[in-house]
Amino acid sequence: MKSNDLILQTTTRVTFFIIFLFSIHIFFAGHYTPGGGFVGGLLMASAIVLLLLAYDFKTVKEVLPFNYLAMTAIGMIVAVLTAAGAIVFNVPFFTHWYDYFDIPLLGETSIHTALFFDIGVYLVVVGITLTIIEMMGGDN
Amino acid sequence: MNMFLWIAVGAISVSLIGFLYRLMKGPSTPDRVIALDSMGVGLIALVGLFSILFDSPFFLEVILLLAIIAYIGTIAFSKFTEKGVIIENDRDANK
Numbered sequence: 001m002k003s004n005d006l007i008l009q010t011t012t013r014v015t016f017f018i019i020f021l022f023s024i025h026i027f028f029a030g031h032y033t034p035g036g037g038f039v040g041g042l043l044m045a046s047a048i049v050l051l052l053l054a055y056d057f058k059t060v061k062e063v064l065p066f067n068y069l070a071m072t073a074i075g076m077i078v079a080v081l082t083a084a085g086a087i088v089f090n091v092p093f094f095t096h097w098y099d100y101f102d103i104p105l106l107g108e109t110s111i112h113t114a115l116f117f118d119i120g121v122y123l124v125v126v127g128i129t130l131t132i133i134e135m136m137g138g139d140n
Numbered sequence: 141m142n143m144f145l146w147i148a149v150g151a152i153s154v155s156l157i158g159f160l161y162r163l164m165k166g167p168s169t170p171d172r173v174i175a176l177d178s179m180g181v182g183l184i185a186l187v188g189l190f191s192i193l194f195d196s197p198f199f200l201e202v203i204l205l206l207a208i209i210a211y212i213g214t215i216a217f218s219k220f221t222e223k224g225v226i227i228e229n230d231r232d233a234n235k
Contacts, residue, residue, distance in 0.1 A: 003223070009213065019208055026201060034198050044207070046212055056228040086158050137227040 005054060012054035019047035027122055037118035041125025042077040050129060057137070068130040075123025142193070149189050156182045156203045180210030 022047040023043035030036030051060050086095040156179060163175040184206050191199035220226050 015211070022204060022208070029201075034201055039205070043208070046208065050212050050215070053212070053219060053228045056231040058230045118203075133227070 009054045016047050037121030041122040042124050046128035068127045072124050072127030075120045079117050079120030152185050169221050177214045
């Protein structure tokens with residue numbers, strides 16, 4: 001059956017970036033307001049699910065050529081290394097640390113090591129969600 | 141002002157009950173899908189009203205989140221009722 005999803009595909013091209021930016025916002029706002037790595041990761045996964053709904057597995061694989069299982073593994077490694085990094089400085093496992101840095105575009109910004117732990121959580125959530133969806137739907 | 145907000149909460153709750161009736165009674169699947177989508181909109185309105193009532197801006201992320209999830213869920217449901225498959229493997233292969 002030949003079908004034409006012109007309206008769905010055109011709206012997806014706009015809404016994908018809105019959801020993507022909202023996911024990034026929720027991720028970085030997680031330190032002071034509700035949000036964080038988990039919700040941000042789920043939103044990113046739902047943005048990719050929206051792409052999958054409007055197009056198909058083959059197209060999305062061409063546009064976003066990620067191995068989601070490897071993404072999960074990298075996120076896990078990042079989280080564990082952030083926690084283990086505290087041991088190098090002779091403090092207990094999982095001790096966090098922050099300081100102020102001069103970042104070119106943003107000016108003086110406080111960077112907390114919890115950010116890197118949250119990046120790990122984000123990658124694990126996106127990877128696991130899309131692995132599950134690929135395994136359930138991508139079989140032919 | 142507070143009284144007015146509570147009246148609005150009551151009105152939206154009544155409309156949610158109406159949607160729930162259509163969700164349970166709806167003769168066809170599209171009726172139920174549209175009822176669920178409208179319930180999502182009603183819930184968004186309720187979250188906005190409670191955000192004013194509790195005087196807190198922290199619920200505003202929930203509104204956008206609910207809207208996105210309801211949108212994706214409705215698209216998935218309608219694609220399932222139309223094509224029988226939610227995510228296709230290769231759109232160009234089965235012309």
